[in-house]
Amino acid sequence: MADEDHKDRIEAMEHAEARQMTGDKGEQVVVESAFAGLSRLQTIRTFRRCIGYVLLACCCALNDGYEFSIPNSVINIQAFVDEFGIVDSVTGVAALSPRVVSLWNGLQQIGIVSGQILGAALNDRVGRKGAMYGLTACFVIGAILSVVAHEWRVWLAGRFIFGTGMGMCQMTITTYVSEIAPTQVRGTMLAVYSLSFAIGQFLSAVCIKVLQDKTPALWRRAIYTQWIFIGIWILILPWMPESPWHLARKHQHEKAKRSLARLYKGVPQWDADREYLVLQAELAHAEAIKPAWGNSRFIEIFRGVNGRRTLASIIGPAMQQLVGVPIFFTYITYFFAQSGVHDPFLATIIMYCLYIGALVISFWTSELVGRRPLLLWGAALMFSANIGLGITGSFKVINSAAAVAMSCIWVFTYSLTSAPVAFMISGETSTPRLRAYTNGLALAVFGSLGAMFTFVVPYMLDTQHANWGVKSGYLFGGGCLLSFIAVFFFVPETAGRTYAELDELWESGISVRKFAKAKTTAQQSGAFELRPARTNA
Known part of the structure; x- marks a missing residue:
């Protein structure tokens, strides 16, 4: 009985909020953030605290990049090979x-791939922060196994x-x-994630170089350094607020408001009730267009408009694998060796x-030029670089x-676009x-292509x-040509749009080329004027 009363109170609250969104006489009222008209620079100045939390979250990406690269690098150290390798009976x-x-x-x-799928389920059930604790546990266990491994199967488990x-x-x-980044700089903040991952990879290369020059026999020191970044992340994690989007979806309204207050503390003229109403308006619209397909939320991402959106979400990560990441980032040392550059560290530094x-x-370019043009131009330029690379190997002597x-053209273009x-x-x-489900699937496709x-x-190459x-x-x-076609027909421009606007555009059924x-x-109501990317693509 108590549960029914609680459910009734929630429904009554949401109906009251819906009336606020439609006005007292049933007319449509546009609910928009009071800060929607800020420029990107003004947004950064105004929401310094929120952006600070984004940067703290990206420390996890830095750790991710470091943990990804260190195991792949230590296997090239002879001391590691001596411990885990097989001695040739002849040599x-x-x-x-x-x-x-x-x-x-x-x-x-x-x-x-397993983590991306598991992460989607955990994000939906226990929230973003709960999933952060889960991934941290995986990092800790993996690091412990790597430290104690003296046999290849234990290293494999790690x-x-x-x-x-x-x-x-x-x-x-x-x-x-x-979810937490302000709309005007959302693209920039997501680019910070990629930058953090790259910095982690770069630091791992420096670590391996120092180890090889000074104490190559003590290869486990490289593994010990993983604890530095894991430790930093463990110290940060308790201070991270839960995503207010997740809390609002779970009807935990007071917790969601407290989370918003932490993220936007100190913002001048902050109206907590209005900004929370904006968030709820976007969620209410998402619920309003929810089809009656039962309780299987994962299946929903493949149906109707959601299916179009899922396809667009998948294309970006899949494109990264198709345009050449498996050869350029894994085997760039090989390409440089072909041209007479035999110092792997020098090749890594250049890259x-x-x-x-x-x-x-x-x-800057992701906001000023836009997402869609960058992907299209990136695919075209990487196509040229790939074909050019292939041509250099089509003669008896490779043009070093x-x-x-x-290789350099490809790396720069990829890093700027895809x-x-x-x-x-x-x-x-x-x-x-x-x-959570859509992002999990998109990244799982990315990981599956990577595994293949x-x-x-x-x-x-052998x-x-x-x-x-x-x-x-x-x-x-x-792969670049295929990616170009997929982006042209299925990926819209999203720069500068709120999630409510994107919902509206998807539901309207217009071509992605017209977004x-x-x-x-x-925009029509005059609530704010979009600062569009400078593109006609």
């Missing part, structure tokens, strides 16, 4: 079994659990950032300088300088009510098998 030199290395890499990718934590991190943090520099530029040039924008598109095109290429690419070498660029050139110029109810 007396230890070497890692290709089968074991394939299992390590493949199972980590499977762990990433890689799988680490992978699970990485997948949960990618799914949870991008969802969290897309990450281009990578990080372009990601910083993307903070051209191969390096094509690397940051894929996560923006995944977070912004999904239905707010189903965001983990097994396939070594055979493509001289004893396909022996494609740099001619692998032809294959991923085709950039379409006028929403909020």
